[in-house]
Amino acid sequence: MLSRSRPSDTITYLEDGDWAVLTRAICVIYDSKGAVANRETLKSGASSLLVDKANYRHFMAKEIYEQPEVVGQTLARYVDMAAKRIALPFELPFDFNDIRRILITACGTASYAGHVAKYWFERLARIPVEIDVASELRYREAPLRKGDLAIVISQSGETADTLAALRYAKAQGLHTISVVNVPTSTIARESKTVLPTLAGPEIGVASTKAFTCQLMVMAALAIAAGKGRGELSDIDELKLVGELIEVPRLIAEAFAIEPQIEKLARDIAKSRAVLYLGRGTSFPLALEGALKLKEVSYIHAEGYAAGELKHGPIALIDESMPVVVIAPYDRVFEKTVSNMQEVAARGGNIILMTDATGASEATVDSLVTIVLPDVAATFTPMIYAIAVQLLAYHTAVLMGADVDQPRNLAKSVTVE
DSSP: OEEESOOTTEEEOOOTTOEEEEOSSEEEEEOTTSOBOOOOEEEOOOOGGGGOOTTOSSHHHHHHHTHHHHHHHHHHHHEETTTTEEOOSSOOSSOGGGOOOEEEEEOHHHHHHHHHHHHHIIIIIOOOEEEEEHHHHHHHTOOOOTTOEEEEEESSSOOHHHHHHHHHHHHTTOEEEEEESOTTSHHHHHSSEEEEOOOOOOOSSSOSHHHHHHHHHHHHHHHHHHHHTTSSOHHHHHHHHHHHHHHHHHHHHHGGGHHHHHHHHHHHTTOSEEEEEEOTTHHHHHHHHHHHHHHHHOOEEEEEEGGGGGGTGGGGOSTTOEEEEEOOSSTTHHHHHHHHHHHHHTTOEEEEEEOHHHHHHOOSOOSEEEEOOOOOGGGHHHHHHHHHHHHHHHHHHHTTOOSSSOTTOOSSOOOO
């Protein structure tokens, strides 16, 4: 391909083995055999306005606060708001009744979105789900059934391990869906079906708005699967979609906790380690909360299923250990309270993240109780994500860390 004086808002994607010769006047692309290659030129949707911090101190803060808007935009892509029905933007090339098992694979924060989705698919659609980090799946030579479904999740769509896992799944004859924030990325281009998240450019290395948009897409897909398999009735769909429609508003309301979180961060910043606990869909959110704190503040943190507390982590608890308990008032709330009692008995400092009912029903004194808006139990992770993101952000700011570009980390991991 020969090109002269292209505008700066056009891009061309190279294929594996391609190389290019650039001069001031011309660009020539060659394929792996040395022949001149004709590659499509696309117009980029990026603009300087989308990568500006506006009035925020950090990109991470801006991106946290963009979530009501971008989650709402993502919701609108997958839901008929008037009819309160799931309306995927295109027809899937398979029938969910033919899917015996779903494989979800991703890395980092995206893998925790997959962990949440596992609960949704198994509960709403009654499909067994295997979740694996892509860096393990690609080398494990896992036996996969032809005709099943693989879902890969990536913010950038360029993560090397996730791309390799996608290619492995395709080679095994699986249907493939990619949930990506960059619809022109390599993972999107190589997937049979692309479900874009509409988070917009995410500049901060620690993923925030991409995570909640991934959850919104996966929630819509899980409801579609349940409906397609006959596990959800029309009334069930109306109820679930109605609850999803409330999520952007509830995310906006959740920001009311920020002054309390900022005050709490002063105590967290003095800690050497923090433990996060949760049950059900709050368990992967505990993993995500711990990851966020590690990423941006460099404080060691671990996320655990609350029921696993007495199988090891309880040995760490003493008067200096903050324990963040993510416990919306749901069907496992009482079980989580029993774990809080175990922490309290050993002098641990409990930070309870719950709703108004949970705050009134908790029988254990906590150092701090963060009260989030009431939300349908199924979709609590999209609301409670705000609390763990803000806690990590304010702790890191107090410690003087580089919030947007934490040490040793890259936004997109394109190497092993």
